[in-house]
Amino acid sequence: MSLGLPAHLASRIVNSAIALGAHVVATVVLGAAAVAFTLLWLQHPDVRSLPVAGAIALLALMLWWLRRDGSPGIAAGYLVIGAIATWLAASVASTYPPPLHPAALYVVTALQVALVMVGGPGDRVRSTIGFAVAGLAVGTVAAVAGRLAAGEAPSVDFLPLLSAVLVIVVYSTTALSRRDARTVQPSITQAAKDEKLAEMRSVVEARAAALLHDTVLGSLAAITTDREGELSDTLRRRIEADLDAIVDQDWTERTGQGGTHHSDGPIVDVIEEASEIGLEINLTGELGQLHRMRDDVAEALALALRQLLVNVQQHSGTDGAEVVLFGEASSVSVMVIDSGEGFDSQAVAPDRFGLRHSVQGRIEAVGGTVRVWSTPGKGTSVLLTVPSLGRRDSDDESLPMERTS
Amino acid sequence: MTDGISLQRADPLGTLSGRALTLTAAAAIVLFSLVFMVAAREDITDWPAAIVGLVCAAVTAILLVIMSSPKRGPVSRGWAVWVLFFGIAGHLASVVSYWPAAPRVNDWGPYVVAVLLLALVPYRPIRDILAFTAVLSVWVVGITIAQESVQGGAVAGLAAVMAVTPVLALPLAGAAFVMEILRSVRRWRINVLTAAEDEAQRREAEITRAVQETRVGILNRDVVPFYSELISRNKLEATDAHRAAELAGAIREVMLADTQRSWLDELIAADDDRQGGAIRTGVRDPNGLARLMNLNQRTALRALINTLREKPGGGLVGVTLHTVGDGCEAILAAVVDGHRYRIASRLRPYLAVMGAVFSEFSYEIRADRLTVRFCYDRP
Numbered sequence: 001m002s003l004g005l006p007a008h009l010a011s012r013i014v015n016s017a018i019a020l021g022a023h024v025v026a027t028v029v030l031g032a033a034a035v036a037f038t039l040l041w042l043q044h045p046d047v048r049s050l051p052v053a054g055a056i057a058l059l060a061l062m063l064w065w066l067r068r069d070g071s072p073g074i075a076a077g078y079l080v081i082g083a084i085a086t087w088l089a090a091s092v093a094s095t096y097p098p099p100l101h102p103a104a105l106y107v108v109t110a111l112q113v114a115l116v117m118v119g120g121p122g123d124r125v126r127s128t129i130g131f132a133v134a135g136l137a138v139g140t141v142a143a144v145a146g147r148l149a150a151g152e153a154p155s156v157d158f159l160p161l162l163s164a165v166l167v168i169v170v171y172s173t174t175a176l177s178r179r180d181a182r183t184v185q186p187s188i189t190q191a192a193k194d195e196k197l198a199e200m201r202s203v204v205e206a207r208a209a210a211l212l213h214d215t216v217l218g219s220l221a222a223i224t225t226d227r228e229g230e231l232s233d234t235l236r237r238r239i240e241a242d243l244d245a246i247v248d249q250d251w252t253e254r255t256g257q258g259g260t261h262h263s264d265g266p267i268v269d270v271i272e273e274a275s276e277i278g279l280e281i282n283l284t285g286e287l288g289q290l291h292r293m294r295d296d297v298a299e300a301l302a303l304a305l306r307q308l309l310v311n312v313q314q315h316s317g318t319d320g321a322e323v324v325l326f327g328e329a330s331s332v333s334v335m336v337i338d339s340g341e342g343f344d345s346q347a348v349a350p351d352r353f354g355l356r357h358s359v360q361g362r363i364e365a366v367g368g369t370v371r372v373w374s375t376p377g378k379g380t381s382v383l384l385t386v387p388s389l390g391r392r393d394s395d396d397e398s399l400p401m402e403r404t405s
Numbered sequence: 406m407t408d409g410i411s412l413q414r415a416d417p418l419g420t421l422s423g424r425a426l427t428l429t430a431a432a433a434i435v436l437f438s439l440v441f442m443v444a445a446r447e448d449i450t451d452w453p454a455a456i457v458g459l460v461c462a463a464v465t466a467i468l469l470v471i472m473s474s475p476k477r478g479p480v481s482r483g484w485a486v487w488v489l490f491f492g493i494a495g496h497l498a499s500v501v502s503y504w505p506a507a508p509r510v511n512d513w514g515p516y517v518v519a520v521l522l523l524a525l526v527p528y529r530p531i532r533d534i535l536a537f538t539a540v541l542s543v544w545v546v547g548i549t550i551a552q553e554s555v556q557g558g559a560v561a562g563l564a565a566v567m568a569v570t571p572v573l574a575l576p577l578a579g580a581a582f583v584m585e586i587l588r589s590v591r592r593w594r595i596n597v598l599t600a601a602e603d604e605a606q607r608r609e610a611e612i613t614r615a616v617q618e619t620r621v622g623i624l625n626r627d628v629v630p631f632y633s634e635l636i637s638r639n640k641l642e643a644t645d646a647h648r649a650a651e652l653a654g655a656i657r658e659v660m661l662a663d664t665q666r667s668w669l670d671e672l673i674a675a676d677d678d679r680q681g682g683a684i685r686t687g688v689r690d691p692n693g694l695a696r697l698m699n700l701n702q703r704t705a706l707r708a709l710i711n712t713l714r715e716k717p718g719g720g721l722v723g724v725t726l727h728t729v730g731d732g733c734e735a736i737l738a739a740v741v742d743g744h745r746y747r748i749a750s751r752l753r754p755y756l757a758v759m760g761a762v763f764s765e766f767s768y769e770i771r772a773d774r775l776t777v778r779f780c781y782d783r784p
Contacts, residue, residue: 005418005419005593009589010419013586014419014586016585017581017583017585017586017589020578020581020582020585021578021579022578023581024574024577024578024581025574025575025577028570028573028574028578029570029574032566032567032570035566036560036563039560039563039566040560043559043560099559100560102559103559103563106567110570169426169429170426173423173426174422174423174426176425184708184712184755185418187708187711188418188704188705188708188755188758189597191705191707191708191711192601192700193597193600193601193604195601195700195703196598196601196602196604196605197601197604197605197608197612198668198671198703199605200605200606200608200609201612202668204609204613205616205663207613208613208616208617208620209660209663212620212624212656212660213660216624216628216656217653217656220649220650220652220653220656221653223641223645223646223649224649224650224653225646226646227641228643228645229640229641230640230641231635231640236636236639239632239635239636240636242628242632246621246624246625246628246629
């Protein structure tokens with residue numbers, strides 16, 4: 001993903017995640033201490049060592065509380081309980097027979113490491129490092145005191161020191177390096193915003209191109225084919241409507257067709273319009289599907305359908321078409337079938353925009369898909385599928401145009 | 406789900422920031438093995454094995470440094486396996502070098518394996534890290550039990566617990582860290598994209614008006630006078646059909662040019678008529694492949710191009726896109742000023758993001774020229 005965490009959030013989140021990691025280490029080493037103690041107990045059961053088991057359990061409980069709360073007070077409490085547990089473990093280590101001493105001391109080491117992994121409350125690197133160092137100091141002092149109390153000479157244990165070094169290196173390296181690369185995150189974020197705007201512009205341009213195609217290009221095509229002489233009423237109305245669309249209309253009003261829709265919505269309007277210009281439409285299927293779309297989706301579907309019917313009238317060589325409505329749980333589909341001349345979709349010139357802009361562009365802009373089956377001489381079928389009410393729009397669902405032969 | 410994507414892919418800049426830790430881990434692995442070996446030199450029974458162990462630790466450290474280089478794309482599973490293989494080999498060699506000594510708390514093998522797993526955490530998905538951890542835990546337990554079986558331990562099984570604890574603790578901590586960051590990255594990403602979406606929606610009317618003005622400008626010049634004339638004379642003449650066909654052709658031409666212009670053309674269209682020495686500026690994309698990039702890929706490329714063009718007048722940038730097999734390959738070339746090191750340092754974060762979102766990513770800075778090659782799938 002291109003959008004990572006910005007510098008202002010990264011500091012707090014990364015510190016918190018490191019603290020979580022430290023607590024996981026503490027959990028594992030406390031588990032190891034518990035297992036080591038159990039193995040020792042199985043070898044050498046001694047009631048004097050039982051308080052160590054209780055202290056390990058109490059420390060685990062404190063760790064759980066620290067994870068939930070994370071306040072300095074709980075962290076300090078964790079260190080105190082840990083120090084007592086470490087002192088107890090160190091002081092009873094001498095009660096084991098000499099061959100078991102290293103194993104008993106491992107329990108002490110594990111507790112010391114768990115203290116270093118206190119994680120530190122808050123988001124400040126200094127305080128978290130400070131708590132880790134305090135954990136090391138408290139653990140070491142408790143271990144030394146316990147050994148001395150048992151009358152044994154304290155020994156050097158490198159593991160707690162190594163753990164503290166690990167914590168300090170992780171925190172300080174992260175703190176130092178996070179100023180570096182993350183400083184460019186705002187420009188990546190800005191690029192993502194620009195991309196969203198570019199996407200919006202692309203949708204608007206597709207809508208504008210479709211509108212241009214439906215209005216001006218359609219009328220110009222009608223002018224080229226109309227006979228000379230007085231303007232027909234239809235052509236005159238069409239040119240006036242175009243002038244209105246070009247000069248006066250605000251394209252931000254999405255329902256650009258104006259007027260009152262039929263009670264079954266703009267799709268039935270379009271079918272009635274097509275009948276008026278001499279196309280015989282056979283509407284079948286589930287008419288109830290007309291009410292299962294958002295207004296903007298129904299509008300886009302109606303405009304796409306209108307373009308398909310114009311194509312039938314102008315290019316198919318037939319004066320009839322079948323329009324079938326049907327729906328599924330998350331979609332509504334309209335199929336337009338004609339038994340006209342058909343076409344070869346591969347041979348369509350790149351500057352013929354009817355299907356691309358007025359149909360495909362519109363339908364895809366509302367999250368729908370278009371599929372075309374056409375064979376020269378055998379007619380054309382076009383399936384428009386749009387999301388129904390209540391369905392979430394998917395990101396990218398464009399389907400390719402198909403051609404049968 | 407947070408286990409299917411690596412931190413390197415989810416937050417490339419964060420991973421780049423944290424590379425210092427990977428380098429520290431690489432250094433620590435060599436240092437651990439060397440110091441521990443010297444400290445326990447009196448117990449070594451097989452010096453060649455000890456040296457082999459040290460060499461393996463050094464090789465695995467070098468592999469870590471190479472695989473995490475910002476010049477490379479995301480780390481593959483194969484690389485991770487090679488890194489771990491040399492870590493395991495080093496562990497085995499160190500055990501052989503002390504054989505038949507009993508396992509001790511300062512055997513460096515398990516620590517090196519644990520640090521390796523931790524170092525790999527940002528570069529591989531969590532499920533891979535957990536699988537590696539499980540396999541290596543079994544390995545470490547097995548080797549330790551084998552060592553114990555020769556000498557016999559005072560507490561059966563304790564040595565295995567001691568050896569496996571760091572191998573479990575460090576990668577599990579790393580996995581928890583990554584899950585926390587991934588959750589935050591996802592939340593942040595949703596917030597940013599929602600805000601961007603909202604802003605785009607808010608500006609829809611403004612954008613629509615701008616588009617309308619452009620279109621209407623063209624139509625006002627040619628179509629409106631023609632239509633007005635037709636309405637006023639209320640009749641079609643012989644020349645009108647020809648004129649209408651001409652106008653339709655001109656409009657189609659503009660629409661075709663619009664259709665064929667991609668977001669990338671919009672971004673670096675200004676370079677079209679400038680020459681940058683050996684660089685052909687502008688976009689060469691005869692098959693319209695720029696449209697096939699997803700949002701992440703477009704964002705990363707846009708950010709890089711914006712940075713390259715930041716200097717006064719805009720830097721010279723050229724992008725060529727073509728198909729390769731089932732996918733797409735792009736080559737970006739740009740003229741860059743300044744010292745090579747400074748350029749690399751300035752562009753590294755952007756290139757890291759590019760590497761995270763494109764496949765087969767590579768780049769080269771030579772003299773005053775940056776060349777970036779990257780691939781992406783066709784949906």
